[in-house]
Amino acid sequence: MMKYAVRTDGLSVRRGRHDVLRDIDLAVPVGQVVGLLGPSGGGKSTLMRSVVGVQERVSGTVEVLGEPAGSAVLRRRVGYVTQSPSIYRDLTVGQNLRYFATLVGADGDRVVQVLGQVDLDAQVDRRVADLSGGQASRVSLAAALVGSPDLLVLDEPTVGLDPVLRRSLWRLFAALAASGTTVLVSSHVMDEAARCDRLVLLREGRILADDTLPALLDRTGADDAEGAFLRLVDDATAARTGSSAPGTAPHRRHR
Amino acid sequence: MNPTRTAATAGRVLAQLRADRRTLALMLVVPCVLLGLLAWMSQDAPLFDRSGAQLLGLFPLVVMFVVTSVTTLGERTSGTLERLLSTPLGRTDFLGGYALAFGAMAVLQALVATGFAVWVCGLEVQGPVGWLVVVAVASGLLGTALGLLASAFARTEFQAVQFMPAFVLPQLLLCGLFVPRDQMPRALELLSAAVPLSYAVDALGAVATTVAPAAELSPDLAVLAAFFAGSLALASLTLRRRTP
Numbered sequence A: 001m002m003k004y005a006v007r008t009d010g011l012s013v014r015r016g017r018h019d020v021l022r023d024i025d026l027a028v029p030v031g032q033v034v035g036l037l038g039p040s041g042g043g044k045s046t047l048m049r050s051v052v053g054v055q056e057r058v059s060g061t062v063e064v065l066g067e068p069a070g071s072a073v074l075r076r077r078v079g080y081v082t083q084s085p086s087i088y089r090d091l092t093v094g095q096n097l098r099y100f101a102t103l104v105g106a107d108g109d110r111v112v113q114v115l116g117q118v119d120l121d122a123q124v125d126r127r128v129a130d131l132s133g134g135q136a137s138r139v140s141l142a143a144a145l146v147g148s149p150d151l152l153v154l155d156e157p158t159v160g161l162d163p164v165l166r167r168s169l170w171r172l173f174a175a176l177a178a179s180g181t182t183v184l185v186s187s188h189v190m191d192e193a194a195r196c197d198r199l200v201l202l203r204e205g206r207i208l209a210d211d212t213l214p215a216l217l218d219r220t221g222a223d224d225a226e227g228a229f230l231r232l233v234d235d236a237t238a239a240r241t242g243s244s245a246p247g248t249a250p251h252r253r254h255r
Numbered sequence B: 001m002n003p004t005r006t007a008a009t010a011g012r013v014l015a016q017l018r019a020d021r022r023t024l025a026l027m028l029v030v031p032c033v034l035l036g037l038l039a040w041m042s043q044d045a046p047l048f049d050r051s052g053a054q055l056l057g058l059f060p061l062v063v064m065f066v067v068t069s070v071t072t073l074g075e076r077t078s079g080t081l082e083r084l085l086s087t088p089l090g091r092t093d094f095l096g097g098y099a100l101a102f103g104a105m106a107v108l109q110a111l112v113a114t115g116f117a118v119w120v121c122g123l124e125v126q127g128p129v130g131w132l133v134v135v136a137v138a139s140g141l142l143g144t145a146l147g148l149l150a151s152a153f154a155r156t157e158f159q160a161v162q163f164m165p166a167f168v169l170p171q172l173l174l175c176g177l178f179v180p181r182d183q184m185p186r187a188l189e190l191l192s193a194a195v196p197l198s199y200a201v202d203a204l205g206a207v208a209t210t211v212a213p214a215a216e217l218s219p220d221l222a223v224l225a226a227f228f229a230g231s232l233a234l235a236s237l238t239l240r241r242r243t244p
């Protein structure tokens, strides 16, 4: 039987006056890198916030590591990295990490270890305010890694990084997954799809697909994740407007 | 409440303050400058002995209120609060950490300001000088608790700073520094009983004029403690794990 780190059933979220997520059924298998992809505003961050248990006005069920999302026991088992770096800019990298390490009961050796994992050993005594945006977001990532969580929820961790760093982070995620950590990672850049074990395509608050990349390409006949996404969008549009309408032949557009 | 996480939070807040040398200097130097001014313009020494002592309770309240509300607002807007509350850190650990850190700052500020008032400006009080420090620290702790609460109602740092005059100036007028409270119109006297600064000023007045002020000022300290506990309890309600 497949074990799941995250399961949602009929998850819907209202933010302000809008239904931002609608009836999301999601299953994230343990020990995989699952990519949450889709355009900005599609609801990726909201879904992640629901999984971490910081989102209000959530209906349906969200189960994380066998517990309801947001349970107290999950607070040391789930690591969360928000989209904009949530660390103390006026403190040094080391001060930030030692603080977050203390909160989750990790020690100084662990801090050194994660600094190496995110390639920031040389910056340990620098103030976060003096770092580049990419470096700051890696400090934020390190602060989540330091507790060795079973589930890592990463909101666009690779945005603004150069290709070399991006590759090294994706390798890190794969290594973490290989050691049993589940990684739920979002991106609005479709070409990161190839790095994920599974993809969840999210658009306008609904799941378009939840599958592996090869299966997705097979199903849509597209050559890459972006093509597959566009076809699924067209299919969804066609289904809503009636597929017989002229000019909506789904598999011919965007080619 | 977890002692390790509370202490770590206090240490982190203090490290942030240490990194901001200018704020630190302002916290310690401004009270001394104002006390010096007051001493200089008070031709009549007994007047300074009383109002100088009472002023010692004002600085910590104002300064800790502003610094705490701006710092906590930063935590709310930068996402660090949301992150903290998704870790094992409890709300009481968070509030306790802030109270400890700014309590320590209040001790330092009270020692510097009281030392300056006594040794440099020649402040003379009837009661033990140590009581001045105790009341000043109590008032600083209250400022921190109120700042933690106020930060929930500000969206920007501008707003947070604006709370200071809105919140402190009425207290300053009502607390008995300008017009003794028992000489106020009845309605204002009642109103002055509702503002915490009145009790700090009253307690410091007792130290200034009484040789053994403990009995007279302990009810004041009790009221300050009640305001402190009440504000912290309200502040903890504003620390939401789930936000819209």
Ligand SMILES: Nc1ncnc2c1ncn2[C@@H]1O[C@H](COP(=O)(O)OP(=O)(O)O)[C@@H](O)[C@H]1O
Pocket (backbone or CB within 6 Å): A015, A016, A017, A020, A038, A039, A040, A041, A042, A043, A044, A045, A046, A047, B244
């Ligand atoms: N705090 C908020 N209040 C109201 N609506 C919000 C809030 N945050 C985001 N939204 C709306 O929710 C939708 C999904 O946003 P989000 O989850 O951030 O998407 P993504 O992360 O995919 O870019 C958007 O339409 C956005 O405008």
Ligand SMILES: [Mg+2]
Pocket (backbone or CB within 6 Å): A041, A044, A045, A046, A083, A155
């Ligand atoms: Mg987002």
